Amino acid sequence: DADVTQTPRNRITKTGKRIMLECSQTKGHDRMYWYRQDPGLGLRLIYYSFDVKDINKGEISDGYSVSRQAQAKFSLSLESAIPNQTALYFCATSDGGGNTEAFFGQGTRLTVV
Amino acid sequence: QKEVEQDPGPLSVPEGAIVSLNCTYSNSAFQYFMWYRQYSRKGPELLMYTYSSGNKEDGRFTAQVDKSSKYISLFIRDSQPSDSATYLCAMSLYNTDKLIFGTGTRLQVFP
Numbered sequence: 001d002a003d004v005t006q007t008p009r010n011r012i013t014k015t016g017k018r019i020m021l022e023c024s025q026t027k028g029h030d031r032m033y034w035y036r037q038d039p040g041l042g043l044r045l046i047y048y049s050f051d052v053k054d055i056n057k058g059e060i061s062d063g064y065s066v067s068r069q070a071q072a073k074f075s076l077s078l079e080s081a082i083p084n085q086t087a088l089y090f091c092a093t094s095d096g097g098g099n100t101e102a103f104f105g106q107g108t109r110l111t112v113v
Numbered sequence: 114q115k116e117v118e119q120d121p122g123p124l125s126v127p128e129g130a131i132v133s134l135n136c137t138y139s140n141s142a143f144q145y146f147m148w149y150r151q152y153s154r155k156g157p158e159l160l161m162y163t164y165s166s167g168n169k170e171d172g173r174f175t176a177q178v179d180k181s182s183k184y185i186s187l188f189i190r191d192s193q194p195s196d197s198a199t200y201l202c203a204m205s206l207y208n209t210d211k212l213i214f215g216t217g218t219r220l221q222v223f224p
Contacts, residue, residue, distance in 0.1 A: 031210055033210075035214075040216055043157070043203075043214040044214075048210060090156055090157075092156075094210065101159045102212060105156050106154075106156050
């Protein structure tokens with residue numbers, strides 16, 4: 001089983017719909033992240049969480065919200081999806097600090113039509 | 114101007130070639146420098162990590178950091194078709210959790 005699991009792997013949704021992407025990890029890490037990846041723009045940080053009670057906005061948090069349900073679970077919601085949120089979304093975990101490895105999930109390909 | 118600049122490629126080389134991948138950055142406070150490799154339909158995986166300036170070698174891979182020029186490089190010797198992937202540079206400030214990624218360079222090694 002993968003250390004970082006994202007569900008669903010692929011999703012097509014309509015404009016205006018609410019959608020939730022889920023992430024669970026078995027690494028035992030406190031820190032979890034949500035990134036989106038777009039061609040030509042690379043990976044950009046949406047939200048990150050240091051523990052269950054600590055949620056922080058990244059560089060592109062507008063239009064997104066997150067919930068840290070447990071140490072191992074971190075979900076990303078799009079309250080009202082729009083087409084420019086079509087992207088590849090990655091969840092990641094780390095043990096802490098800029099000098100530690102981030103472990104990524106397999107990604108969720110989201111298409112908003 | 115982006116904090117981290119990386120040529121997106123694609124870069125196509127024959128098997129056995131030496132590959133040079135590069136990133137430039139603007140924030141002189143970056144201390145940690147990483148290279149992640151991302152295969153198609155997969156998440157990125159850490160390939161190399163260096164702290165501050167200098168070189169680090171791991172098998173066929175060498176990472177270089179030149180802080181005076183704000184320039185980092187990844188060299189791949191004796192490249193193999195299995196090296197075909199997107200290579201992303203990433204960097205961070207001391208004791209922070211926020212990685213700043215380059216856009217990634219797509220590399221194809223043909224037999």
